[in-house]
Amino acid sequence: QSVLTQPPSVSGAPGQRVTISCTGGSSNLGAHYDVHWYQQVPGTAPKLLIYVNNNRPSGVPDRFSGSKSGTSASLTITGLQAEDEADYYCQSYDSHLSALVFGGGTKLTVL
Amino acid sequence: QVQLVESGGGVVQPGRSLRLSCAASGFSFSSYGMHWVRQAPGKGLEWVAVIWYDGDNKYYADSVKGRFTVSRDNSRNTLYLQMNSLRAEDTAVYYCARPAYTSAWSQQIDYWGQGTLVTVSS
Numbered sequence: 581q582s583v584l585t586q587p588p589s590v591s592g593a594p595g596q597r598v599t600i601s602c603t604g605g606s607s608n609l610g611a612h613y614d615v616h617w618y619q620q621v622p623g624t625a626p627k628l629l630i631y632v633n634n635n636r637p638s639g640v641p642d643r644f645s646g647s648k649s650g651t652s653a654s655l656t657i658t659g660l661q662a663e664d665e666a667d668y669y670c671q672s673y674d675s676h677l678s679a680l681v682f683g684g685g686t687k688l689t690v691l
Numbered sequence: 692q693v694q695l696v697e698s699g700g701g702v703v704q705p706g707r708s709l710r711l712s713c714a715a716s717g718f719s720f721s722s723y724g725m726h727w728v729r730q731a732p733g734k735g736l737e738w739v740a741v742i743w744y745d746g747d748n749k750y751y752a753d754s755v756k757g758r759f760t761v762s763r764d765n766s767r768n769t770l771y772l773q774m775n776s777l778r779a780e781d782t783a784v785y786y787c788a789r790p791a792y793t794s795a796w797s798q799q800i801d802y803w804g805q806g807t808l809v810t811v812s813s
Contacts, residue, residue, distance in 0.1 A: 582735065616799035618736075625786060625803035626736065632799070669736050673797035678750050680726065680797065685735035 583608060584670050584683035591689040592660045600686045602653040602670035608681055610651040613673045617646055617655045620667045620685075629668070630655060657688070665690045693717040693802045695787050700807030703777055713770040713787030713804055721745075721765035724796030727772050729783035730806075739785070740772065741796050755781075777811045784808050 585603040592598040602615060609615060614633055618626035628637050630646035633653065643659045657664055670683040699711040713725070727739040740751045740761040749761050760773040770787050784806040791801040 614798065618800075620736075625805055626800075627803075628791075628799055628801050631791065631801075637801070667735075671736075671799070677753070679752060680728075680738040680741070682736040682738060 582684040583674055583677070583681040584672060586668075586670060586683035586686045588684070589687045589689065591691055592657075593691045594660050594662065596660050597656065597658045598660060598688065599657075600655045600668050600670075600688070602655070602683050604651050604653075604672060604681075606651065607676035608651075608672045608674040609648065609653060611675055613675070615646070615648050615653040616671045617644075618669045618671065620669065622667065626669065660690055662690050664688060693789065695789065695802055695804035697785060697787050697804045697807035700785065700809045702810045702812060704813050705778060705811055707777055708773070708775045709777060709809060711772040711774070711785055711787075711807060711809070713772075715768045715770065715787075715789070718789070719793075720768040722793045723789055724793075725761075725763065725770045726788040726790065726796070726800065727761060727770075728786045728788050728800075728803075729781075730786070731780070731783040734783075737783075742770070743796065744793065774809070777809075779811050782809060782811045 617630040619629045620626040633648040634646045668686045674681045694716045696714045724743045742761045758776045762771045786806045787804040788800040789802040790796045
């Protein structure tokens with residue numbers, strides 16, 4: 581059971597918009613700790629996609645955006661492309677555990 | 692450029708030990724805290740441990756506390772993970788990972804190694 585909760589899967593057709601949620605609690609997202617998002621193509625290492633809630637590293641298309649409010653966060657992908665098919669993870673810090681915490685991951689399927 | 696190269700993975704019997712290494716290059720290794728993160732086959736990411744830049748502070752996931760020890764040799768730019776009393780549920784790809792900031796290990800990870808597979812099986 582992950583400290584951060586994500587839906588196991590989402591899907592969308594090319595060109596559509598999808599949103600992946602990440603729900604935490606009072607000792608992580610609710611305690612104002614930042615959320616970060618990673619993209620992982622199976623068989624490869626994770627790649628930083630969004631950092632500090634809503635910032636994109638250089639090279640990440642602006643089709644990817646993030647937001648955070650209270651104990652929840654979300655990753656939105658607009659203009660879906662086939663290459664976006666991957667697993668997505670949210671991550672934060674938990675003060676009760678003194679640990680980095682990850683969501684369980686969401687598999688995005690592009691139909 | 693930043694490179695993190697893990698080694699030391701393999702097949703080990705339950706109850707035995709294994710030591711992983713992570714060779715770092717392309718940045719000031721001694722300025723950064725460093726993480727180990729693992730991923731069991733077909734499962735999600737699980738944070739394992741962090742060690743501060745100077746090795747003075749270490750934190751562990753409850754699942755490995757008392758069995759795993761993280762250490763570093765800043766003169767060799769190398770991070771280690773000593774894994775004792777291994778269990779089947781420790782089977783995973785182990786990644787060494789660098790946080791984005793020298794001053795805040797709890798923030799995002801911006802570099803990951805390619806991972807090394809540890810299989811615990813009799």
